[in-house]
Amino acid sequence: MSNPNIYKPYLMKVEEVTEEAPFVKTFRLKFTNEEEAAKFNFRAGQFGEYSVAGEGESTFCIASSPTREGYIECTFRETGRVTSALANKEEGEIIGFRGPYGNTFPIDDWKGKNLLFIAGGIALPPMRCVIWNCLDLRENFKDFTIVYGAKNVNDLVYKHELKEWEDRPDVKLITTVDPGGETPDWKGEIGFVPTVLEKAAPSAENTIAIVCGPPIMIKYTFPILEKLGFKDTDIFTTLENRMKCGFGKCGRCNVGKVYICKDGPVFTYAELKKLPAEY
């Protein structure tokens, strides 16, 4: 393809559908064209445009790790027009995918450091990509901590993987649900993610924090990380503005001089402080 058409999606076969939580599904997608599959590569943090014929496109990150080759996965909540149409797709059906777009988590720079992942609700999928990427390169990192919370027990996504992480001796997993969201047999924490994080008080020494969650969680988590001694250059997040094109032309995700789709979606807290609060 010497002169590629940037709007033309790859055709992907839905290989596997996993129900993660109410209205939340994960699709495992495989290229229908082997040549395209062979050329395709991405890195942790990048996103794509997923489409259903007749409905349009929707933006989410790639939720699988680039270390797991041969497929990509996406996890989405059935909310709008496109995600509702996606949710009706069954194994064997075809959807469109454009990507990968955007920048990546600088995993290579994190070698020899402790990693602290903090996620809320449906924001675990963008982080799952980087978590598995780092777990597949586990020897490169020191302590590995994941703090994950959701409104209630049912809303926690990747339940089978949470169990897997919990059982691993080289991962410390803290799960929490909002007060009132617990079930009688819930063994995790009860409380909002920032509160639980403050209580757990992970050391900021030689540690990178990666945060992803709804705006309200992010807003209260950053100050706690700073209180714990994290430098704003060691705190990473990924922004999810509304997008259409994914390559800096349609205008939606422009915030100050930054385009979330091209300059992001991965930013440090230090970078976010310089942006106008339009995200």
Place this chain on the structure above:
Amino acid sequence: MATENYKLLKKESLPALFDKLTASGKTIYAPVKNGDKTEFDVVTKYSNDINDEYIQTVQSLKGTVFPKVEKLFDYKSDKTDTSIQEVDFSKFPQNVLWGLHPCDAAAFRPLDATFRWDYDDKYFLTRMKLTTVVGLSCSKHDDYCFCSSVDISPASGDGSDILLTKNKTGDYLVEIITEKGQEVYDMSKDLFGEISDDKESYITVVPKKFDLTELNKNLDGSFEAPYWLAQSMRCIGCGACAYVCPTCTCFDLQDEGSANKGSRIKCWDSCGFGHFTLHTSGHNPRETQSQRWRQRILHKFSYMPDRIKVFGCVGCGRCSRACPVDMNISENLIKIMEEPKNE
């Protein structure tokens, strides 16, 4: 003045030139008089309705390279198979845009910069490649015009392949600027003569209202300024400004058709609409009209020059003429430079 690039085109040669262009497969767009208005339209022949003394049309010719609605591809889909049929880029029209003013010709620069930025938009670039721009220096202007404030002049050739300047006898001084312009000249050499006149004297003078570099500097640190709200209180968010703007590039991608058969389209959109940035969750980063007015101005005069090295305004004045509540962009830009950024 390098005179070898300047020629004379007699008014009586225009019908023959238009016939030659049409015969060579070109589609000609020209400013055509319709009552007391002049709008661009497709013409196959030269006629006296083609107006070379108009001030400004409502719509620019942006739509010839970035259509209001453009089909990206067709799809067919059923349970087990989906296919995409690309459009035939070789069938895109060879357009000659005749008689657009220097502001409109200059507007192709920011469009080109946006659609080329790291990712080539094949639709725009193919259309642009097949387009010959024949600019026309302005003999008239009105109070809405401010090209000279955004470093364009009523006689600048930037963006034109050929620039026409009307002289007193009704003939044109012709400046051949690019290879595409040369091609038009080469195919109809016999219709052109040598110049014996001075170019500058028949061109209107558009007074400079503000300094673009100063404005750009002034916008740094203006994000929280009180004037954004004050200026946009009257804005009804109709988006007319964006739909007549020759440089606005914001677009939407949508599907038209059913699950089985249809097309994906790219269509104009505006940062002035509330739903433009609305998240599925209900969160909206730019939820008020004043935030969207600020985005419009900062994008054109601060973000674009910073990121793609070109301003997003050519001073054509269309947005101000079209605005139903009479928001005047050049007046607002002057106020931005005069008023304090902090309350």
